[in-house]
Amino acid sequence: MQQAVYDTRGADPHTRIRCVERDTPVPGTGEVLIEMIAAPINPSDVLTITGQYGALPPLPAIGGNEGVGRVAALGDGVTGARVGTRVLMPVAAGSWVSHTVAKAATLMPLPDEGDALQLAMLTVNPPTASLLLSEFVTLDAGDWVIQNAANSAVGEYVIQLAKARGLHTVNVVRREDMVPVLEALGGDVVLVDGPDLAARVAHATGGATIRLGLDAVGGSATDRLAQSLAVGGTVVNYGAMSGEPCKVAPGTFVFRNITLRGFWLAFWFRQASVAQQRALYGDLAQRIARGELAARVHRIFPLAQVHDAVALAARGGRDGKVVLVP
Numbered sequence: 379m380q381q382a383v384y385d386t387r388g389a390d391p392h393t394r395i396r397c398v399e400r401d402t403p404v405p406g407t408g409e410v411l412i413e414m415i416a417a418p419i420n421p422s423d424v425l426t427i428t429g430q431y432g433a434l435p436p437l438p439a440i441g442g443n444e445g446v447g448r449v450a451a452l453g454d455g456v457t458g459a460r461v462g463t464r465v466l467m468p469v470a471a472g473s474w475v476s477h478t479v480a481k482a483a484t485l486m487p488l489p490d491e492g493d494a495l496q497l498a499m500l501t502v503n504p505p506t507a508s509l510l511l512s513e514f515v516t517l518d519a520g521d522w523v524i525q526n527a528a529n530s531a532v533g534e535y536v537i538q539l540a541k542a543r544g545l546h547t548v549n550v551v552r553r554e555d556m557v558p559v560l561e562a563l564g565g566d567v568v569l570v571d572g573p574d575l576a577a578r579v580a581h582a583t584g585g586a587t588i589r590l591g592l593d594a595v596g597g598s599a600t601d602r603l604a605q606s607l608a609v610g611g612t613v614v615n616y617g618a619m620s621g622e623p624c625k626v627a628p629g630t631f632v633f634r635n636i637t638l639r640g641f642w643l644a645f646w647f648r649q650a651s652v653a654q655q656r657a658l659y660g661d662l663a664q665r666i667a668r669g670e671l672a673a674r675v676h677r678i679f680p681l682a683q684v685h686d687a688v689a690l691a692a693r694g695g696r697d698g699k700v701v702l703v704p
């Protein structure tokens with residue numbers, strides 16, 4: 379079997395990860411052997427290798443945190459799982475592997491139908507998009523939401539989930555060529571970020587009241603979102619693609635009565651019941667299986683080329699996710 383491993387953390391994450399051969403593990407009592415089908419590379423995976431993420435596994439570590447696999451063998455005493463069933467790769471165990479073992483009782487089974495590449499991206503970004511739209515501001519059909527990094531996977535899930543709820547989205551990107559892509563996906567307004575963003579948002583929405591802003595960029599981009607909100611609006615920061623701290627001018631905070639919050643999916647996992655988790659993931663898995671929820675895939679690499687795959691994933695200007703396959 380193959381594993382993508384790293385022994386050190388720091389800059390240039392692609393230089394730290396390499397693919398190694400290991401003996402294929404044998405599932406113990408109550409365990410199953412899972413054969414990985416596909417596993418994406420997310421910004422959080424890159425930050426985990428550079429050492430900038432909120433939770434860091436001990437070294438040496440296996441890369442990756444999500445993916446889809448197939449049950450390949452059953453250990454003794456396993457009754458609830460079948461060989462061939464598609465399941466989510468276990469979280470926090472390292473998903474950039476050709477095989478892994480997991481407790482059968484912890485597996486999240488997936489629908490038989492649906493694109494495996496899309497299901498491989500279910501664990502992290504779709505629930506993030508869904509929770510950003512449900513946990514901070516009460517939104518009714520017809521309400522508006524604004525977000526930056528709107529051509530990210532999270533951003534595109536936000537567009538699709540918002541549209542399904544009858545919400546309108548203002549989508550802020552940093553590249554003009556992403557405008558038609560997001561309009562085709564259902565984004566109501568798509569604008570390129572810039573100093574006059576708030577005025578352009580007001581013009582494009584007819585002065586709509588926008589009470590929720592979703593910020594994955596930080597730096598001065600946070601202030602531009604905040605300035606685009608109605609008085610009393612909430613900005614939720616959930617990412618730091620600029621590498622900069624969120625900047626909100628005192629005038630924006632004070633004269634617009636803006637609230638700035640943070641969101642981390644890991645905290646939601648700690649407080650959500652198993653029933654809540656299964657309900658959210660069950661709904662999102664069905665939407666993906668039906669083709670109603672999808673993220674674009676830029677390029678697929680074999681695990682053996684994990685070095686090149688991480689280098690590409692760490693760069694901007696992609697047209698979707700970089701995904702690893704065995």
Ligand SMILES: NC(=O)c1ccc[n+]([C@@H]2O[C@H](COP(=O)([O-])OP(=O)(O)OC[C@H]3O[C@@H](n4cnc5c(N)ncnc54)[C@H](OP(=O)(O)O)[C@@H]3O)[C@@H](O)[C@H]2O)c1
Nearest residue numbers: 421506529530531532616617618619620641642643694695
């Ligand atoms: N808090 C949580 O629980 C949670 C959960 C999931 C994801 N996230 C975060 O959500 C964000 C998006 O994740 P993803 O997987 O959806 O990302 P992704 O699909 O890999 O897309 C990355 C996005 O970031 C943009 N970007 C890159 N560098 C930038 C910069 N310097 N300034 C502005 N924009 C920049 C890219 O724009 P271009 O295409 O123009 O390069 C692209 O829109 C990440 O920050 C991730 O860590 C957080």
